[in-house]
Amino acid sequence: MKNLSKLLLAGAITCAVIAMPSLATVKETGTEALAPLPIHATTTQNIVDALSSRHYVPAALDDELSSRIFDTYIGDLDPSRSYLLQSDIDEFEQYRYKMDDALKRGDLSPAFDIFNRYHERVTTRFEKVIAILDEGLERFDFTIPEDLLIDREKTPWAQTEKQLDDLWRKRVKDAVLNLKLTDKEPEKIQELLHKRFSNRLSRSRQTNNEDVYQLYMNSFTKTYDPHTQYFSPRTSENFNINMSLSLEGIGAVLQLEDEYTKVVSLVTAGPADKAGVLKPNDKIVAVGQGKTGEMVDVIGWRLDEVVQLIRGRTDTIVRLDIIPASEGDADPKIISIVRNKVELEEQSAQSEVIELEQFGSPHKIGIVSIPTFYIDFQALQKGDRNYKSTTRDVKKLIRDLLAQDVDGIVIDLRNNGGGSLQEAKLLTGLFIDRGPTVQIRSKSNRVDILDDRDISIIYDGPLAVLVNRLSASASEIFAGAIQDYERGIIIGSQTFGKGTVQSLLPLNRGQLKLTQAKFYRISGESTQEKGIIPDIEYPSSYDPESIGESTLDSPLPWDKITATNYRRKHSINHLVPELKSLHDERVSDNADFNYQTEAFAYRKSRNEDNTISLNEEQRLQEKSDREDFWLALENKKRVALGQEPIASLDELDEEEPTIASNDASAASEIAGSSSAIPVSKTDDAREEPEEEDPTPDPYLVESGHILLDLISLEERTAAGLKRSRDS
Numbered sequence: 001m002k003n004l005s006k007l008l009l010a011g012a013i014t015c016a017v018i019a020m021p022s023l024a025t026v027k028e029t030g031t032e033a034l035a036p037l038p039i040h041a042t043t044t045q046n047i048v049d050a051l052s053s054r055h056y057v058p059a060a061l062d063d064e065l066s067s068r069i070f071d072t073y074i075g076d077l078d079p080s081r082s083y084l085l086q087s088d089i090d091e092f093e094q095y096r097y098k099m100d101d102a103l104k105r106g107d108l109s110p111a112f113d114i115f116n117r118y119h120e121r122v123t124t125r126f127e128k129v130i131a132i133l134d135e136g137l138e139r140f141d142f143t144i145p146e147d148l149l150i151d152r153e154k155t156p157w158a159q160t161e162k163q164l165d166d167l168w169r170k171r172v173k174d175a176v177l178n179l180k181l182t183d184k185e186p187e188k189i190q191e192l193l194h195k196r197f198s199n200r201l202s203r204s205r206q207t208n209n210e211d212v213y214q215l216y217m218n219s220f221t222k223t224y225d226p227h228t229q230y231f232s233p234r235t236s237e238n239f240n241i242n243m244s245l246s247l248e249g250i251g252a253v254l255q256l257e258d259e260y261t262k263v264v265s266l267v268t269a270g271p272a273d274k275a276g277v278l279k280p281n282d283k284i285v286a287v288g289q290g291k292t293g294e295m296v297d298v299i300g301w302r303l304d305e306v307v308q309l310i311r312g313r314t315d316t317i318v319r320l321d322i323i324p325a326s327e328g329d330a331d332p333k334i335i336s337i338v339r340n341k342v343e344l345e346e347q348s349a350q351s352e353v354i355e356l357e358q359f360g361s362p363h364k365i366g367i368v369s370i371p372t373f374y375i376d377f378q379a380l381q382k383g384d385r386n387y388k389s390t391t392r393d394v395k396k397l398i399r400d401l402l403a404q405d406v407d408g409i410v411i412d413l414r415n416n417g418g419g420s421l422q423e424a425k426l427l428t429g430l431f432i433d434r435g436p437t438v439q440i441r442s443k444s445n446r447v448d449i450l451d452d453r454d455i456s457i458i459y460d461g462p463l464a465v466l467v468n469r470l471s472a473s474a475s476e477i478f479a480g481a482i483q484d485y486e487r488g489i490i491i492g493s494q495t496f497g498k499g500t501v502q503s504l505l506p507l508n509r510g511q512l513k514l515t516q517a518k519f520y521r522i523s524g525e526s527t528q529e530k531g532i533i534p535d536i537e538y539p540s541s542y543d544p545e546s547i548g549e550s551t552l553d554s555p556l557p558w559d560k561i562t563a564t565n566y567r568r569k570h571s572i573n574h575l576v577p578e579l580k581s582l583h584d585e586r587v588s589d590n591a592d593f594n595y596q597t598e599a600f601a602y603r604k605s606r607n608e609d610n611t612i613s614l615n616e617e618q619r620l621q622e623k624s625d626r627e628d629f630w631l632a633l634e635n636k637k638r639v640a641l642g643q644e645p646i647a648s649l650d651e652l653d654e655e656e657p658t659i660a661s662n663d664a665s666a667a668s669e670i671a672g673s674s675s676a677i678p679v680s681k682t683d684d685a686r687e688e689p690e691e692e693d694p695t696p697d698p699y700l701v702e703s704g705h706i707l708l709d710l711i712s713l714e715e716r717t718a719a720g721l722k723r724s725r726d727s
Contacts, residue, residue, distance in 0.1 A: 033112075033116045034112055034115065034116060034119070034207070034208070034209045034212055035112055035209060036108040036109075036111075036112055036209055036212075036213060037209055037210070037213070039508070039509050040106070040108055040209075040213050040509075041105075041106030041107070041108070042106060042508055042509075043106075043213075043507055043508055043509045043510065044103060044106040044108065044217070045104070045105075045106045046507050046508060047217060047220070047221070047230060047507065047512060048061060048103050048104055050505055050507075050512055050514060051221065051224060051228070051514075054443065054505070054514055054516060055224050055225075055228065055443065055514060055515060055516070056225075056442070056443050056500065056515045056516055056517060056518060056556070057224060057225065057443075057515075057556065058443070059223075059224060061100045061103060061104065062100055063097045063100060065100060065223060066096065066097050066098065066099040066100035066101075067096050067097060068223045069099045069100070069103075069219060069220050069223055070092075070095060070096045070099055072219045072220075072222055072223055072553075073099075073111065073114065073216060073219035073220075074089065074092065074114070075153075076215065076218075076219045076222075077114070077115065077118045077215075078118060079153055080151075080152040080153065080258070081152050081153075081155050081156075081157050081158065082125075082152065082164065082167060082168070083118060083121040083122050083125055083164070084117075084118060084121055084157060084158075085121075085157060085158055085159070085160070085161070085164070086156070086157040086158065086159050087159075088117055088118075088121070088157075089157050091117075092114050092117075095110040095113075095114070098110065099111075103220065108213065108216065111212070111216040112209075112212060115212045115215070115216070119204065119207065122204050123201065123204055123205065125164070125168060126197050126200055126201035126204065127201065128165065128168065129168055129172060129197045130194060130197050130198060130201065132168075132169065132172055133172065133190055133193055133194045133197065134194070136190070137176055137186050137189060137190055140172075140173045140176055140177075142173075142177060142180075142614065142615060142616035142617075143615065143616070143617070144615065145613075145615055145618075146170070146173075146613070146614040146615060147611040147612065147613055147614065148170045148171065148173075148174050148611065148612050148614055149610060149611055150610050150611060150612055151610050170614060172193070173614050174612065174614055175193055175196075176189055176193065177614060177616060177619060179192065179193070180616070181616075181619060181620070181623070182332070192297060195297065196297050196299055196300060197300075199297075199300065199301070200259075200300035203300070203301065203302060203305075210232050210233075210234070213232070214230060214231075214232045214235065214510075217230035218230055221512070222553055222554060223554060224515070224554070225500065225515050225554055225555065225556050226549075226552035226553050226554060226555055227500055227502050227513065227515050228502070228512070228513060228514055228515050229512070229513045230507075230510060230511075230512055230513075231510050231511050231512070231513065232509075232510045233509060233510050234304075235510070249270075249271070249310060249311050249312075249339055250270060250271045250272040250278070250310060250318065250337045250339060251266060251267035251269075251270015251271050251272050251273055252264075252265070252266050252267065252270070252272050252278060253265045253266070253267070254284075254303065254306070254307065255303065256302075256303045257283070259299045259300040260283040260284065260285070260299060260323075261283065261284040261298060261301070261303060261306045262281060262282070262283050262284075263278055263279065263280055263281060263282045263283075263284070264280060265280050265417060265470060266278065266279075266280070266415075268347055268371035268372050268415060268416065268417070269347045269371055270340075271337050271338055271339060271340050272337055273415075275335075275337050275338075277335040277336075277337065278320070278322065278335060278337070279324065279325060280325070280470070280542065280547060281325030281542075281546060281547065282322045282323065282324055282325050283322060283323040283325070284298060284306065284320050284321070284322055285297065285298065285299060285321040285322060285323060285332050286298055286299075286320070286321035287306065287309040287310055287318065287319070287320060287321075288318070288319035288320075288321075288334075289309075289312070289316075289317075289318060289319075290316065290317050290319075291317055291319075291336070293319070295319065295321055295334070296309060311339075312339045313339065314339055314340050314341060315338060315339065315340065316338070316339050317336055317337070317338055317339070318336070318337055318339060319334055319335070319336050319337075320334070320335050320336075320337065321333070321334050322334075322335060347371050347372050347374055348371075348374070348388065348393055349368055349369065349370045349371070349390060349393045349394050349397060350368075350369050350397075351366060351367060351368050351369070351397040351398075351400065351401055352366075352367045352369075353365070353366055353367070353401065353404055353406060354367060354696060354700060354701065354704055356701065356704050356705060356708065358705060358708045358709075359708070359712065363407045363704075363708055364404060364405060364406045364407055365406060365407060365408055365409070365410060365700075365703075365704035365707060365708075366398070366401035366402075366404070366406035366408070366409040366410070367409075367410050367412055367700055368394055368397050368398065368401070368409060368410070368411050368412065369412040370390060370394065370411065370412065370413055370416055370427075371415070371416060372390075372416055372417065372418070372419045373390050373416070373418060373419030373420045373421075373423040373424050373427070373474040373475070373478075374388070374389065374390055374419055374420065374423065375387070375388070375389040375390065375419075375420045375422070375423055376388045376389065389420075389423055389426075390419070390420070390423040390426075390427055391423055391426040391427050391429075391430065394427060394430065395430060395458050398430070398458050398459050399458070402459070407461075407462065407707070407708065407711060408461060408462035408463065408464070408704070408707035408708065408710075408711060409459060409461065409462070409463055409464075409707075410463075410464045410465075410466055410700060410703045410704065410707065411463070411464070411465045411466065411478075411488075412466045412700065413465060413466060413467050413471045413475040413478070413479060414466055414467060414468040414470065414471060414492065414699075415468065415470045415471070416470075416471050416472075416474075416475040417470060417471075417472045417473065417475070417496075418472050418473025418474040418475055418476075418498065419473070419474050420474065421438075421450075421474055421477070423474065424437070424438070424474035424475075424477040424478045425437045425438065425450045425452060425477075426452070427478055428452055428477075428478055428481045428482065429452030429454050430457070430458040430459060431457065431458070431459060431460070431463060431482065431487050431488070431569075432452060432457065432481075432485055432487060432569050433455050433456075433457055433569075434451070434452055434453055434454065434455050435451065435452060435485070435522075435566045435567065436449045436450065436451050436452075436522045436564040436565075436566050437450050437451065437452055437477070437481050437522065438450050438477045438480075438481065438519055438520070438521065438522065439519070439520040439521070439522065439524075439561065439564060440501065440517050440518070440519060440520070441517060441518050441520060441561060442516065442517045443516060443517070447520075447561060447562075449564055462488075462707050462710055462711050462714075463482070463487060463488030463489070463707075464488055464489045464490075464491050464703050464706060464707050464710075465478070465479045465482050465483075465488055465489075465490050465491065466491050466492050466699065466700070466703050467479050467490065467491070467492040467493070467495050467532060467534060468492050468493045468495070468538075468540065468541070468542070469493055469494060469495065469496060469540055469541075469542040469544060469547055469548055470496060470542065470547070471492075471495040471496060471531075471532075472495060472496035472497075472498040472531075473496075473498045473499075473519075475495065476495050476496070476497075476498070476499065476519075476527040476531055476532050477519060477521075477527065479495065479532045480521040480522075480523075480525075480527055480532050481521065481522060483532065483535070484521055484522050484523045484566070484568075485522075485566065485568055485569045485570070486568045486569065486570045486571060486572045486573055487569045487570055488570075488572075489535050489536065489572060489576070489579065489706060489707070489710055490532060490534045490535045490536075491534050491535065491536050491538065491703050491706060492534050492537070492538050492699070493534065493537060493538055493539075493540035493542070493544075494530075494531050494532070494533055494534070494537075494540075494544055494548075495527075495531035495532040496531055496547075496548050496549055497527065497528060497529045497530055497531035497548050497549035497550055497555075497558075498527070498528070498531075498549050499518055499519040499520075499526050499527035499528030499529070499531075499549075499556075499558075500515045500517070500518050500519070500528060500556060501515070501516055501517035501518065501519065502514060502515050502516065503516055515556070518556065520560075520561050522563065522564045522566050523563050524560045524561045524562055524563035524564075525558075525560050526558050526559050526560065526561075528549065528555070528556050528557070528558055528559075529549050529550050529555050529556070529557060529558040530550075530558045531548070531549070535573075535576045535579070535580075536576070536579060536580050536583050536706060538593070538596075538699055538702075539593055539596035539597045539600055540596075540600060541596065541600070543600070543603065543604060543607070546607070572710065572714070575710065575713045575714070575717075578709075578713060579706060579709050579710060579713065582706075582709045583702070583705075583706055583709070586702070586705060587702060589640075590698065590702070591636075591637045591640035591641050592637065592641075592698035593698065593702070594636075594637070594640075595633060595634075595636070595637040598633055599633060602629060602633075627649060630649060631646070631648070631649055634646065634649070634652070
């Protein structure tokens with residue numbers, strides 16, 4: 001369920017306007033009807049012209065698109081069908097095939113008429129909820145069998161107010177039960193919920209015409225693709241700040257989902273990323289300042305307001321009350337993060353050597369971890385010969401690894417969300433003599449091919465590239481090229497699937513982020529939506545049905561174009577089946593891999609349940625069952641690793657404060673705003689740096705073993721060819 005606060009800052013909004021009688025009846029509730037500003041008409045026409053002439057996908061603004069805009073706008077306003085009635089939808093139908101003509105004229109009256117009716121319903125609904133709370137909590141009976149439907153996106157619209165009254169009674173009951181299960185007193189629960197819904201009512205009444213316009217325009221642009229967005233002047237300013245990472249924060253990208261602020265991703269080497277306490281899909285319930293500041297409930301808040309609470313000065317602490325997504329558990333917990341800026345140095349590529357034993361002999365595997373594809377443009381423009389960039393840094397790291405006589409190298413691109421396209425091309429060139437690296441197709445169907453023209457190779461030995469669901473964009477370009485050239489083995493989980501190119505277009509009011517091109521691999525396959533499919537797959541920590549390009553609204557489809565002329569650098573594809581067989585045999589009793597596999601399956605099964613019980617005894621039993629599962633799974637792994645089992649999950653907090661802790665040493669903060677918010681992180685006590693975790697990353701260890709298998713199989717193949725020639 002996406003609430004208004006989410007949509008006003010995170011979504012793309014579209015609206016067509018036609019001069020018709022207003023549907024809004026706002027006088028009954030005292031809500032003031034909103035109307036577009038005069039300048040919005042011209043801005044709308046500019047957006048229509050830009051989409052028509054510059055967007056990658058040609059789409060006629062006709063009745064068919066008008067119908068999609070209509071459905072998208074209604075869905076963005078009330079995705080959980082919790083406010084509007086079927087009678088409202090029936091009345092709105094007069095606009096379904098008129099949005100296109102209205103947009104061309106810059107007429108926004110239909111969008112504002114629809115919004116004003118919706119706004120009236122929201123205001124009335126929150127007033128009713130507050131009245132329910134004023135009656136007291138004694139009315140709720142938690143002993144009867146009763147369920148609440150969670151995902152209502154496909155539920156029929158309510159026919160009567162009575163049906164919505166019952167839905168919201170259940171929602172309030174669920175909110176009360178959630179707090180009751182955290183041992184809060186009834187008086188405190190009533191006070192907190194009264195304040196929560198009073199705040200939501202107040203914020204709803206503060207909605208202005210600019211908010212409505214951005215919401216509608218983004219419903220319009222969203223019908224083209226999920227990355228094309230209109231930014232109002234205020235949102236544009238926040239977006240530009242975020243892109244420069246100039247604000248202190250925790251280093252997170254946020255968006256609104258339902259009434260919650262949800263973590264989309266973490267900025268590499270930011271405070272939250274370093275602390276390890278915040279994960280994608282976690283939901284933020286409350287925000288507190290410092291070690292002891294009051295926790296402010298932020299459910300239902302606008303995204304920009306939540307961001308302002310999370311931002312702050314470097315080295316200060318922010319506490320977040322979150323509902324973790326990664327633990328298959330709805331129980332909130334409080335984490336602490338120390339605010340800081342993201343430094344370029346901290347995002348630099350790093351290397352290490354891991355030692356493995358295989359075939360009865362010791363081996364060394366070099367690891368090069370690349371958090372992002374970066375380049376210091378300012379230093380480059382100033383003519384600084386020592387400017388930092390991914391390729392320059394990796395080149396030095398590989399030379400150092402070769403000096404240590406490593407047997408093979410793993411390029412770790414997990415959680416690398418991309419960055420400089422030029423760096424992705426240059427990095428590929430370190431491992432091939434010359435050739436194409438990526439194709440870029442524009443709206444006109446012109447295809448530009450980026451080539452590596454440097455015949456020198458820094459490393460021609462055994463190579464693996466490790467990716468996961470959060471590897472995107474430039475990471476996918478590099479991994480795809482390595483896979484197409486058969487230069488190395490791709491390992492991990494399916495990548496994000498971000499294969500489009502956007503640019504910012506200034507408007508007379510605000511700006512438009514516009515999709516103008518698409519990436520293709522040298523094989524002709526798009527990286528869009530499907531991403532990169534690894535040669536050997538690892539258990540994933542992220543559900544591809546909840547994270548990735550394919551989960552967004554109206555993503556551009558995967559397709560193919562003509563392959564470029566390129567020559568494969570090695571021949572390893574025929575070895576993949578045997579490599580996979582050796583891998584499967586090796587990890588069949590691997591404690592870490594089995595843990596991830598079982599954990600993922602459990603979370604997935606829980607996510608498939610679309611109802612939640614409002615019976616206290618059943619909820620307590622479900623909580624106990626969850627804790628029993630995670631405790632049993634944790635102990636199964638510990639025993640397999642030769643560790644002592646634990647009696648309670650609470651013991652993990654003592655051993656690993658980054659899992660669930662109020663400790664400020666795990667602190668970080670969020671900076672940014674709008675639909676994407678960069679955040680950064682640092683250690684609370686720098687004079688006492690944390691000790692490095694001596695436990696090797698099981699995914700890196702297994703990647704090293706796969707490389708050693710590849711070396712062995714290639715040596716066997718070479719020996720066989722030699723015998724064949726000799727005979």
